[in-house]
Amino acid sequence: MKKTALAPKPKTAGRPTGGGALSKRLIAEAALAHIDEFGLGAFSMREIAAKLGVYPATVHWHVSTREALLAEVAATVMAEVTPPTELLWQEWIAELFRRCRATVRRHPNVAQLLGAQLVSNGSLQTELVEGVLEALTEAGFEGQSLLEAYNCVIAAMLGFLTMEFSPLPADNTQAWAEELRERVHTIRPLDHPVLARNLPLLANNAFIVRWDNGTTVPLDSSFERHIQITVDGLEAFARRVKGSQK
Amino acid sequence: MKKTALAPKPKTAGRPTGGGALSKRLIAEAALAHIDEFGLGAFSMREIAAKLGVYPATVHWHVSTREALLAEVAATVMAEVTPPTELLWQEWIAELFRRCRATVRRHPNVAQLLGAQLVSNGSLQTELVEGVLEALTEAGFEGQSLLEAYNCVIAAMLGFLTMEFSPLPADNTQAWAEELRERVHTIRPLDHPVLARNLPLLANNAFIVRWDNGTTVPLDSSFERHIQITVDGLEAFARRVKGSQK
């Protein structure tokens, strides 16, 4: 199943020679690589311990808990997002959305962790928060309006990505996809006229009536539209704020 | 051939008297109740088997897999959402958002399943799809534009809720909250001026810099704003479509 290293293993060992072979970061990177390759369902403490050639307890010494490790993995991915700079606020937000999606596309199997486990971990996330706040300040928001606009931006961005790349029924995808495709085609035009009429376009391309996720069927144009709708909505909000202030 | 009856039978065995005591629906309801009370982390096949007073294998006979049961639970929750009728499309969508949130608020612990496991299961979800499509048709969308607008609406609605009620670090919340609160207050005003200036307002109320989720600190005003931004953005999109058509 797994091959041993060329160098002879110090079978019995206490503290390593080099003064700390493992670290939280190394473990998180190994976990990310494993999740990228085999999915979140195949992730386990023991598995990544084996991958690193150590005992499960060793991993626990560095990470404390499985949940903490997954949070670390999520943070590692988010750290890859490079916020844009020096743009009009509308374009800044649009670019942030695109860069974030590009990052998630590189690690689609961790998408579910972003919505779920997202908490402020590193300074890089603070950078991201500050960037969004700056853009929205430039748009004219402040105080309560700034808070609301900020939450809407974050939710719109990460919410869409969480859904686009959310895992569909794991293994029996083949059978399940067939079943859904079947039911989709038994939709009665009299009960659901709009759905029935647009079925060729919607089938497998629209949430709830799809059987592949963003990895196989990316929702490119919908995401671009989502950016536009969000920015347009924010502009309308900014006008409302201005209107009520003067 | 028959075993001697020396060993007493403490329990009943075989097919039950009433012709099917258990069913998929009953199991899903028991699972939902359990998740509502103890959270998704405390969910297990064996646990709900014990709750129902049967063996784990019995649950498996009805549900096939743990994942399928969770999907059933998610569908059960979504079935509680009652789509509004007979409203202007803007108000229809706003009402749908509010009713969906009201439902998720009743079962916050399943929020993570909605984004993740959402697939067309019952006819009620088809109803919801059809409703959104009707509203957007009334708004003037069709074909590709309809698909894009639809995906944006679903993602905006479920994405926000998934994030608002996503579970934060499970048990050691006390210690973790303290740590985050600590770090939040060490933010340097020179590096992150906007964040620092608005910290009293943002702390624990904004994504990424909060340590309670929607169950304890609901984001009411942000969600209402999110509705407005989404509807305003859709209206702008509708104008763009009309503009390019004539």
Add this chain to the structure above:
DNA sequence: ACCTGAACACCGTTCAAGT
């Protein structure tokens, strides 16, 4: 058709013990 009882191959986490 529906359920028991037991087994299998895992899992996260803890802990004494080594160095």
Add this chain to the structure above:
DNA sequence: ACCTGAACACCGTTCAAGT
């Protein structure tokens, strides 16, 4: 400080067997 080796209490799923 860092890791071994083993143990504990769980878990999802399978399977023969009963009725």
